[in-house]
Amino acid sequence: MVVAKRRSRTGYLLLFPGMTWLAIFFAIPFVTLFMTSLQEPVPGKMGKYQAGFQLSNYTNAMAEYWPQFLRSFIYAGIATLLALVIAYPLAYFIAMKGGKWRPLLLVLVIAPSFASFLLRTYAWRTILADEGPITSFFNALHLLPDDRILNTGIAVVAGLTYNFLPFMILPLYAALEKIDPRLIEASSDLYSSAVATFRKITWPLSLPGVVAGTLLTFIPAAGDYINAELLGSTKDRMIGNVIQTNFIEFRDYPTASALSFVLMAAILVMVFTYIRRAGTEDLL
Amino acid sequence: MAGAIKQVEDLHLLNLTKKFGDVAAVDDLTLTIPAGSFFALLGASGCGKTTTLRMVAGLEDPTSGTINIGSKDITNLRAFQRPVNTVFQSYALFPHLDIFENVAFGLRRRGIKDVKTPVNQMLELVELSAMARRKPTQLSGGQQQRVAVARALINEPDVLLLDEPLGALDLKLRRQMQIELKRIQREVGTTFVHVTHDQEEAMTMADTVAIMNVGRIEQLGNPADIYELPKTVFVANFLGQSNLINGTAQGRSGDDILVVAYGQTYVVPAARSSATSDSMIVGVRPEKMTVLDAPDGHRAPESHNKISGRVTDVSYAGVSTQYLVRTPWDQELTVFEQNVIVGDRCSVGDEVLLHWAPEHTFGLENLGG
Numbered sequence: 001m002v003v004a005k006r007r008s009r010t011g012y013l014l015l016f017p018g019m020t021w022l023a024i025f026f027a028i029p030f031v032t033l034f035m036t037s038l039q040e041p042v043p044g045k046m047g048k049y050q051a052g053f054q055l056s057n058y059t060n061a062m063a064e065y066w067p068q069f070l071r072s073f074i075y076a077g078i079a080t081l082l083a084l085v086i087a088y089p090l091a092y093f094i095a096m097k098g099g100k101w102r103p104l105l106l107v108l109v110i111a112p113s114f115a116s117f118l119l120r121t122y123a124w125r126t127i128l129a130d131e132g133p134i135t136s137f138f139n140a141l142h143l144l145p146d147d148r149i150l151n152t153g154i155a156v157v158a159g160l161t162y163n164f165l166p167f168m169i170l171p172l173y174a175a176l177e178k179i180d181p182r183l184i185e186a187s188s189d190l191y192s193s194a195v196a197t198f199r200k201i202t203w204p205l206s207l208p209g210v211v212a213g214t215l216l217t218f219i220p221a222a223g224d225y226i227n228a229e230l231l232g233s234t235k236d237r238m239i240g241n242v243i244q245t246n247f248i249e250f251r252d253y254p255t256a257s258a259l260s261f262v263l264m265a266a267i268l269v270m271v272f273t274y275i276r277r278a279g280t281e282d283l284l
Numbered sequence: 285m286a287g288a289i290k291q292v293e294d295l296h297l298l299n300l301t302k303k304f305g306d307v308a309a310v311d312d313l314t315l316t317i318p319a320g321s322f323f324a325l326l327g328a329s330g331c332g333k334t335t336t337l338r339m340v341a342g343l344e345d346p347t348s349g350t351i352n353i354g355s356k357d358i359t360n361l362r363a364f365q366r367p368v369n370t371v372f373q374s375y376a377l378f379p380h381l382d383i384f385e386n387v388a389f390g391l392r393r394r395g396i397k398d399v400k401t402p403v404n405q406m407l408e409l410v411e412l413s414a415m416a417r418r419k420p421t422q423l424s425g426g427q428q429q430r431v432a433v434a435r436a437l438i439n440e441p442d443v444l445l446l447d448e449p450l451g452a453l454d455l456k457l458r459r460q461m462q463i464e465l466k467r468i469q470r471e472v473g474t475t476f477v478h479v480t481h482d483q484e485e486a487m488t489m490a491d492t493v494a495i496m497n498v499g500r501i502e503q504l505g506n507p508a509d510i511y512e513l514p515k516t517v518f519v520a521n522f523l524g525q526s527n528l529i530n531g532t533a534q535g536r537s538g539d540d541i542l543v544v545a546y547g548q549t550y551v552v553p554a555a556r557s558s559a560t561s562d563s564m565i566v567g568v569r570p571e572k573m574t575v576l577d578a579p580d581g582h583r584a585p586e587s588h589n590k591i592s593g594r595v596t597d598v599s600y601a602g603v604s605t606q607y608l609v610r611t612p613w614d615q616e617l618t619v620f621e622q623n624v625i626v627g628d629r630c631s632v633g634d635e636v637l638l639h640w641a642p643e644h645t646f647g648l649e650n651l652g653g
Contacts, residue, residue, distance in 0.1 A: 189370045191364045
């Protein structure tokens with residue numbers, strides 16, 4: 001009994017640093033944020049707020065900024081899909097055919113992250129510049145509605161896709177790499193063509209990676225503001241930009257906090273629905 | 285299974301060769317595996333037995349040679365086009381599908397709509413009906429093994445390939461599954477080609493055993509025949525144990541070859557010798573020899589081959605006792621004696637006489653020089 005008790009105390013001791021960290025840097029700010037989101041203005045003093053229970057902060061914020069919310073989820077959704085389409089074949093190739101080059105190829109996937117996020121996003125301004133080769137190419141084919149890419153939604157989605165691609169590749173790689181090659185052989189032994197083997201074996205077994213990758217891409221992309229700031233116009237602003245402006249420029253802390261809360265809640269609901277839906281496939 | 289009587293045909297391998305770089309894993313192998321037989325490819329790891337199996341399955345392309353089933357050449361067919369199914373080492377069951385769907389997999393891929401009846405029949409055959417909706421990880425090793433067999437057999441292949449199918453099981457379960465697999469083979473009548481490194485497994489299960497070594501077949505036949513009359517030094521040592529003595533043929537006496545080794549003459553029936561030159565090896569299995577205390581040496585029959593020596597080790601193993609006997613020329617021989625004698629056994633240091641009947645002697649070509 002004594003031993004069992006000591007053991008359980010060891011467990012708490014091990015938990016202590018992590019729990020303290022979470023309390024100070026997550027739980028307390030979370031509560032503060034929630035309280036801020038309900039504050040009311042101090043009458044007569046611009047930019048001053050006091051504790052309150054002003055639920056209209058939420059309704060007003062939503063009424064005013066729902067288009068940016070919607071746009072955020074649409075952009076993040078498209079970027080996630082594009083990242084999946086680009087990352088899956090790449091991760092598949094590295095995992096299945098990479099052989100001894102695998103570690104090098106993985107380093108190449110992560111290598112761009114060694115340069116600053118901001119810097120890389122700035123670089124996309126040059127890549128997608130109005131007179132640049134990519135814009136000229138698509139213009140020659142008359143494929144661009146505004147005759148440009150930079151400062152449009154396309155540029156924002158391109159930036160999001162690029163910036164969060166490694167978060168899609170790595171979990172996909174981890175899932176694909178785990179698949180026992182004998183399962184592929186067993187499938188082809190059991191009358192599956194390459195396509196049938198992919199549909200019935202490889203894809204279902206890689207689903208945990210797909211779920212992890214899409215979440216790791218979608219969640220930060222939905223809250224991102226740098227891509228919209230640097231690559232989009234004012235018409236392409238995402239909810240991250242709205243929160244940032246409200247906080248830094250308008251000093252409207254309650255509205256910014258309320259928006260942050262709604263964003264968090266919306267993402268949580270989406271993530272749980274998604275996991276539940278994917279979960280019916282019974283992920284191993 | 286589906287009730288139809290299936291016309292099974294022989295599997296022919298013709299000059300089959302597989303090279304990895306410069307190394308021939310399988311070297312000019314020609315072999316016919318009769319329809320409906322339980323055939324074992326036995327050999328140490330790296331002898332080419334698994335590569336042979338994988339070429340038949342279509343998972344490995346031969347460097348040269350052909351594979352036929354009956355008169356049909358399947359060498360260039362892809363794995364999924366061949367009338368052959370495999371039970372993989374460590375089973376390779378699909379972890380995301382339940383047992384029913386694992387077994388139904390092959391039928392569904394071939395577009396068969398009504399899978400329920402055959403799958404249930406198959407699960408009954410391997411006695412796993414109650415497990416149909418479980419996932420593979422929820423089953424024991426022996427049960428997973430049976431699912432792997434069911435998943436392959438349901439497709440009624442011309443040939444069922446088994447790659448070390450019992451390797452992952454513990455000894456007791458392995459014995460049980462050996463009997464089980466034989467029963468299933470008898471019931472379905474499909475040709476089973478079984479790859480193993482376990483000689484006892486090969487001997488107890490197979491009608492025909494082929495012993496492979498460095499990409500070639502050393503000897504092929506009924507397990508008892510191979511054991512009683514090995515044709516090469518490798519087989520004599522790989523399948524069971526043998527005492528081998530280097531000697532020189534000095535002439536014949538009727539149907540026997542007289543071989544002189546270390547001053548002693550041994551009688552080897554000419555029909556039991558595969559030697560082609562005078563430099564040859566006299567062989568005998570340990571359990572064919574009898575141990576006599578040196579003073580009782582005169583009790584050995586006149587016609588028997590004899591060796592004298594000194595006991596260096598005695599290990600009692602219940603059913604039998606194993607003696608190690610050192611000969612005057614410092615070779616250690618092994619003798620198994622059934623524990624049927626009442627009274628004293630020989631002990632370490634005793635001078636003894638070993639003797640055995642010429643009919644139990646075999647002659648081998650001396651390749652070592």
